Amino acid sequence: MDRLLIIEDDLALAGVLLRRMSKQGFECQQCHDASTALLLARQFKPTHVLLDMKLEQENGLKLISPLRQLLPSVTMVLLTGYASIATAVEAIRLGADNYLAKPVDTQTLLNALAITPVDTAIEPLQEEPLSPKRLEWEHIQQVLNANSGNVSATARQLGMHRRTLQRKLLKKPTIDHR
Structure with a gap:
């Protein structure tokens, strides 16, 4: 089991x-x-x-x-x-x-x-650009990850106020609707 x-x-x-x-x-x-x-x-x-x-x-x-x-x-x-x-x-x-x-x-x-991959038809990835909001979210996540989750260091590196960054982090990422 x-x-x-x-x-x-x-x-x-x-x-x-x-x-x-x-x-x-x-x-x-x-x-x-x-x-x-x-x-x-x-x-x-x-x-x-x-x-x-x-x-x-x-x-x-x-x-x-x-x-x-x-x-x-x-x-x-x-x-x-x-x-x-x-x-x-x-x-x-x-x-x-x-x-x-x-x-x-x-x-x-x-x-x-599933231990073995499920046999499903996979749609090819469409190469559409990410929205500006999604790009910002991804960039913030990369910088936050590089700073080991330190919000203050990330805010300094991004040149924004720590509270502004905290508000952005509380929001869910914007999903691109294609």
């Missing part, structure tokens, strides 16, 4: 994910912080992990490497409400198998957790 560890600080969402994935045949455990996640990973030995990128004051990206060391063959999916190309690339570089933006439906989760 597949075992799924859900690492999510939003208790309501963690409960929904646990119920959804249990109905799909997963034996599930959930936790809400990094230290409990590492402890449960050792004890529960999951075959799959759903990891939230923002865990209270912690960054889920920092959990990818230790989880990968503990569980080399685990299928790991990073979930985030603040999707950006920079964090997606970083998550995959650190060892995540997949990266999904919240909210996410059950079928998308199942596809991301």
Whole structure:
């Protein structure tokens, strides 16, 4: 049986994910912080992990490497409400198998957790330019990532007030409608 560890600080969402994935045949455990996640990973030995990128004051990206060391063959999916190309690339570089933006439906989760790729027709990528707002979001995420999440250093580097940057970070990225 597949075992799924859900690492999510939003208790309501963690409960929904646990119920959804249990109905799909997963034996599930959930936790809400990094230290409990590492402890449960050792004890529960999951075959799959759903990891939230923002865990209270912690960054889920920092959990990818230790989880990968503990569980080399685990299928790991990073979930985030603040999707950006920079964090997606970083998550995959650190060892995540997949990266999904919240909210996410059950079928998308199942596809991301599949050990073998699902045979679906893939539409070719269209090379359309990103909107200016999306470009700004991506640039901010790259600079923030380069500054290890330090908002003050990022604001100085971008030449903007720290509060302005914080407001921009609270907004979800603009999705390009093509």
